Amino acid sequence: MINPFLAARLQPVVRRHRLRRLALGMALWWTLAAVAGWVLFLRGGPPPLSTEFLPDWVMISLLGAGLIWVLWYLMPMGFRGMARRIEKRFPALDGRLLTAVQVDQDGENDQPAFIRERLLSQAMQHSVDHDWNKAVGPLGGTAGQTAALLAVLAFAWVAGCVAMLRWGGKPGDSRMAEVVSVPEESVKLADGVEVTPGDAVLEKGSNLVVLVRFSQAVPENVSLVAGGDAAPARTVALARSLKDPVFGGSLPAVREDFRYHIDYDGRGTREFTVKVFEYPRxxxxxxxxxxxxxxxxxxxxxxxxxxxxxxxxxxxxxxxxxxxxxxxxxxxxxxxxxxxxxxxxxxxxxxxxxxxxxxxxxxxxxxxxxxxxxxxxxxxxxxxxxxxPNSPPEVKLAQPRGDQTPSALEEMVFNGTARDDFGLLAWGLAFSQGGGEPEYVELGKEAPGGAARDFSHLLRLEEKGVKTNDLVSWFVWA
Structure with a gap:
């Protein structure tokens, strides 16, 4: 019997490994079942011919999933196999974990006690220092369960689509019916022949599905003969739905008006007209x-x-x-x-x-x-x-910055840039002394849109007659 302390370390890893195998098995099975159902649906002909497989397909899928679960349930814990996986993932163990498991499970107690205790202590210490769950693989947790859930949802979607076509009332009520263009109306003719849809109006590029039902004698072969004014006639053999007195077939990607009739046992129905339209686009x-x-x-x-x-x-x-x-x-x-x-x-x-x-x-x-x-x-x-919006021009004064306190004899240098998205007619500076009317100085004109223009000006305060304690204000314009 394995040491209980070592078993306590291995059991979570073994459990994770078993759940991973179950999740992967279920994901693979339900994916194959969904793909098989879709292929059967596409190859089965027009509805209701393509839905006959539904009960058997669902039953086989459920039985297969149940068998996978039973096999998983009967699977042994496998401490020795898990020890090998951990040793492969962590080569530094150098066989210590596998030896400790084998000594306990095989009852080989002829080894000295101190050797068994040393192997056990080293294996236990390694489990503390390292995550043994990494030996299971990336799909050992929620990822594997998510994969299985997505596969089940895919199977349920295919089953739901087929079920809606089989039992959902009018074929046109479901989106799946729109994909295959299942007709909603039928025309009853003499001799117990019923043709669906008869005359029809279709969107350009859609498929026309034709069903023929016989309420009296059922012929061996039934065919659809279609042709237009300019196009040659073509014949499409209609397939029978098991033992039902229903024959069906389809004309894919209809792009122009045409007429068709049904041939059976050397006889034929009257001609039906199919009109094609386009939505404005x-x-x-x-x-x-x-x-x-x-x-x-x-x-x-x-x-x-x-x-x-x-x-x-x-x-x-x-x-x-x-x-x-x-x-x-x-x-x-x-x-x-x-x-x-x-x-x-x-x-x-x-x-x-x-x-x-x-x-x-x-x-x-x-x-x-x-x-x-x-x-x-x-x-x-x-x-x-x-x-x-037409934003105002961007004007920036780089020099001087903020308020200044120059002397009456000083010269002040003004530097800056001006630009506008759609171009400038002119730009410059304006000065006002003592709150009087501003004096405008033009420093440039006619700049293209998006281009920045630099400007510079030297203001001589003495020439302006500025005296001590006079207030001079300025601003840039464009």
Whole structure:
């Protein structure tokens, strides 16, 4: 029997190792089960054909998880195996831990007592100085449990999607049904034939799923024959759902109008019509900025953008390229207090234009496109207009700093810089003596936008007639 003190040190590590193996086993099993369910669903044909496997799949998955748990429960503690893992992780033990475990478990008490006690004390001291849990691996704690939980959630998501298609009422009620375009209406014909959806209207690029139900004699082979005015006809064999009198198939990525009918036992149904539509969608947005005249900036064109930042008073023109002509295009503001912006549209051209909108306030807008048939865009693009205020020029006086107390005969040196985002017409200094009217001194003119201009001036107090105790004030201007 292993020494109880040594067992107390090893048991937490063994327990952590066992939990790690259980978590990894469960994570692997539930991941494989989720992937298998998804593959079965995709390969099973259109609903309800693709949901027949659900009960058996769930049962097999649960039985497999239960078997993994039973095997884990029957697994022995394995002190000797854990000792080997710890020795491998910490080579400095040099076999002391494994020897101490083997001596106690095998009952080899022919070793001198002092040797056994020394091995035990060295192993116990090593457990205090080092974390033996590191021998288990990185997934021994919450990480392994998290992996198992994520795998279970993935399995539950696949099972939920399939269950909604199987028992969720109308196929169109679930998002999964939208992915595979399950039809909601059917057309009953003579001889007990029911075709779903019959005539249909689809969004461009979506899939058309066709189901044919026979309430009387069930034929051996059923096929769908589809074709358009210009495109040649093509035939798609429909698959039967086990022993149910239902045949199904799909036409992927429908992009143009066409007609189809069902052939069975040398007979055929009437033709059905499928119409394809597109939601209005913005494909490109170009902006032209005409800045105020006082900025001196030329016209600027920004291609394919939905964000505009310009100084207040800028005229903004926006040209939108759309996927189809629309009846109306409106930039609807987010929030209150801002008027919507109506764009000009043309009935025969896929464009919308906003002309010379004067940028006065910042705002966020959503583009609402409405087609002639009344359909609006799925996800409205967001436009951001940012009106930048015309900040005053930046003037800095580097010298002198603060109040000064010069003599009446002294000369004062003034140094500084001036700049503005859109350029300067002139800049300089102003002096006032004894509270009188200021005297302006121009030190420069016409600086481009963003460029800083240095200035310097020498003020001779004696020439200004300054006397003792007179007050002279100054400031810079631009």
């Amino acid at each position: 913005m494909e490109r947005s170009d902006v032209v900025l005409n800045f105020p005249e006082w900025t001196g900036l030329p016209e600027k064109r920004i291609e394919d953008t939905r964000r505009v930042s310009a100084v207040e008073g800028t005229k903004v023109s926006v040209t939108l390229k759309l996927n189809k002509p629309v009846a109306s295009a409106v930039l609807k503001p987010r929030g209150n207090g801002v008027e919507p912006l109506t764009l000009q549209t043309e009935a025969d051209k896929p464009v919308a234009v906003l002309t010379n909108y004067i940028l006065a306030t910042s705002g966020t807008y959503e583009l609402i496109l409405t087609a002639s048939e009344g359909r609006t865009g799925k996800v409205p693009p967001v436009f951001i207009f940012e009106a930048l």
